[in-house]
Amino acid sequence: MLAKIEVPALSLSQCFVVTSIDRRFVEFAGVMLHTLALNGDIDDANVVVFCDGLTSKDKSHLQMCGGDLRLTLFDLSEKALRQFDGLKTNSNWSRSIYTRLILPDLLGCKEGRIIYLDADTIVVDSLRPLLQLDMAGLPVAAVGGISQQGISRLRLPDGTKTMNSGVLAIDVREWLSRDLSKSCLAVVRTQGESLRFFDQDALNIALVGQFVSIDRRWNVVLHSHADDPAVFHFTHAKPNSVLCQHPAQPLYLQYRQATPWANKPLKSHWDKRFNRWAHSVRRLFGRVSAARLLRKPL
Template sequence: MENPSNTASGARSAILHVAFCVDDRYVPRMGATIASIMANNAGAHFVFHVFVFSISDENRRRVAQLEQRFGVGTMIHVIDPEQFREFHHFIKSSYYSAATFTRLVVPKVLAGVADRVVYLDADILCVGNVDELRTLDLAGKVVAAVPDAPVTMARRTKALDMRSKLYFNAGMMLVDVAAWMAAGISEKAVEVLSSDREDLRFQDQDALNLALEDRTLFLDNKWNHIYGLVADLERDRRKLSLQGEAVFIHFAGSVKPWSLWTGHEATELFRTYHAMSPWGDLPLEAAPQNYKEMRMYSRFLFQRREFGNSLAWYWRYLAKKRSRARATG
């Protein structure tokens, strides 16, 4: 596609740039997110930026298919050590992997390409129109984001000693690229991460909240409607029950909507958008994939009073956990 940096500023503003930071395994999940955006925003102009450390030829080919299928632009940004050069000594001397810093390079890479960019986690589905984000007045702030769940916000602002008592979930951020660069947000976040603070539970999300305190415009929850499938399934609730309006549903937590074995209604929503994507021929997860999921599935089955199946999956969990312990021991 044509490099968006070659277009006039006015033309750039008509394009909504959306960025994902994923590993190769998550690229197909991202495909469903993109399909959901396009299904609910027909005729709108998007460029999707995929930030990866590596990507298979097959996934690269399917990303390219998004352009023909939906009439969008795509740009793959393979992150190499040079892009982390300014963070190298922090990465080398800290407990964090390079992946922790990935979101921090997005504005630098897109400077001159996009005036603003929407960052999205790949466990988000779009169920509404996003046009408002193209022209949303950021009121002089660097980013717009949504408050995290009330319990999380109270705990994190206390732990981090945040004077504003406001804490956002970084799964969705609308970023003013120039303002981010001018304020040195990446550098401020890296400084937090390199400080060896013991109160950083959520790593770069905590660091971004500290770096962006008083620089964040807080949006309605519809822009990052956090939905916990575990809470539903532990009460044997299998209907998707949204509390209020939603544009982006964020399936945060350890159970994702591509886990068909849960039987939750959210899996049907995900399967619909997955089928629209270039990865639609790939199977979704019909059974738990690891010992943690096996244990959760055992609990879910117990809530459904399927006691025999629950016990069988609990034994599978124990066997898998023992096998893993032997392999790593």
């Protein structure tokens, strides 16, 4: 658990809790918002969902799940999305994952605190300690530590910490002063093909360990443990799938009962295979369309 540190309290009007999704993650975002409303203890903080291609029905469901949250659903503009043109995606991660690399720009804020949550998380305790965390002059706080495998794969200096980017606390002023959005996008563009975890790897390379390490209770992934969990994160098979082995899956399904997806059957292993096939088809047709455009006479 975070130690109690006497720091000036931020006004909640300066605080944002944010996620970013396309249509494949609407259910997860809905359940996450429901848990955030029940357990997040964020009162008047601004909650923002950045949307890529959501339908009006999707948005209606999210609004329903948000309860009394000060929730804004923000459609990503073509101008914003163009920044991600050509960046690496796969059947699990779409272009919307790169949104976390430019959050202060998208929100138009110059100071304050941003809490970023992956949509495939559930909040089971107050997020207020993250809003009041002393960031020690660093731009980001996250769960992480020293991993020799990560250091070697990302070619980082020995002893460099790496982090999981599924839950982030961002000091907006420090982020902007270091121009981290530009640095992260530059990493993805120049090293994209060698990055295994795309945006997360870009953050780790750009930060070179310069982040505040927080207790793993803020990002409890598969095979990790916390005595007093605050956020569970379904990093492998998703909690609406028969393949999920995360011990918090029953809790996710319990919360899901209060959402529009209450009676939706669990996905089978065939769904994952279909998603991979569909992604391959989309990439193929994208290349074919681009080739046709290049051949088209002016």
